[in-house]
Amino acid sequence: MGNAALRDIAVIEEIPFSAVEGVVAVDAHNWLYRYLTTTVKWTASETYTTPDGTEVANLIGIVQGLPKFFENDVVPVMVFDGGPSELKEEEIESRREQRRSYEEQLEVAREEGDEVAVARLESRTQRLTPTIQETSRELLRLLDVPVVEAPAEGEAQAAHMVRRGDADYVGSEDYDALLFGAPLTLRQLTSKGDPELMDLDATLAKHDLTLEQLIDAAILIGTDFNPGVNGIGPKTALSAIEEHGDIWGVLEARGEHVEYADRVRQLFRDPNVTDDYAFDTDLDPDLSAAREYVVDEWGVDAGEVERGFERIEESVAQTGLDRWT
Incomplete structure (x- = not known):
């Protein structure tokens, strides 16, 4: 990915x-x-x-x-x-x-x-x-x-x-x-x-780029949301953006087309995100309940997870929970 x-x-x-x-x-x-x-x-x-x-x-x-x-x-x-x-x-x-x-x-x-x-x-x-x-x-x-x-x-x-x-x-x-x-x-x-x-x-x-130009270069190379332009790798994309300024100038100069390029560009520039979240960084793991959930409720072999739980427990005990504040 x-x-x-x-x-x-x-x-x-x-x-x-x-x-x-x-x-x-x-x-x-x-x-x-x-x-x-x-x-x-x-x-x-x-x-x-x-x-x-x-x-x-x-x-x-x-x-x-x-x-x-x-x-x-x-x-x-x-x-x-x-x-x-x-x-x-x-x-x-x-x-x-x-x-x-x-x-x-x-x-x-x-x-x-x-x-x-x-x-x-x-x-x-x-x-x-x-x-x-x-x-x-x-x-x-x-x-x-x-x-x-x-x-x-x-x-x-x-x-x-x-x-x-x-x-x-x-x-x-x-x-x-x-x-x-x-x-x-x-x-x-x-x-x-x-x-x-x-x-x-x-x-x-x-590379003397703006974020928008970096996005344009990536679209030319290819992303999870679009195939790239045949023959354009990282070096070619950078030099083409430097020469033509943005993806539209590059595509026009090469006679190429990237389907939905404008939408992919917008997806990176203005992605769907939210400010509706909150979390506490003062962590207090319930290791007993976690062990019971993994081993007893879901039947995972205790030997496969015990060292991991021990490492978490040792880490928390080392300096106390104040370390997470």
């Missing part, structure tokens, strides 16, 4: 987690999906599957992923997607078709007893089911992690929250956070090492 080609344009540097302070507005679907697929790939399915066949690998992912925030004095606020833009329907359908292809390959791998291929393909066929959505929100509530419901793209809402000063960073793997105007974005929050910091102002300054 997101325009990976933007990495060639963005100013990104690795920073120690100890340098991160404050509140991170996390693109929850993006964060959850990465932990979900990793958990499914490397964990035996019986540890997160209920007797009736319901899979809740997300609960393991959440318990294993949250300690990184707690241990580094960082408050995560999980921002969940609302309804997708109709402009994204083609991208969504493409992902569905890819998932169906993986599901067919998965059946063949199971029939052949290829355990390596099964593990790989099971991770690739994951989706955020209604049960995963519901149980994720409930576990986050028990752990006192704030949740914000976006009206549309969670990434856009997170960027809006940072611009308003209600958060310090967006947390997302998608480079499109730049296009939604996220001043500072933390990437690799689901990785073992330190995060990457993506800086919007530094990116614009490096």
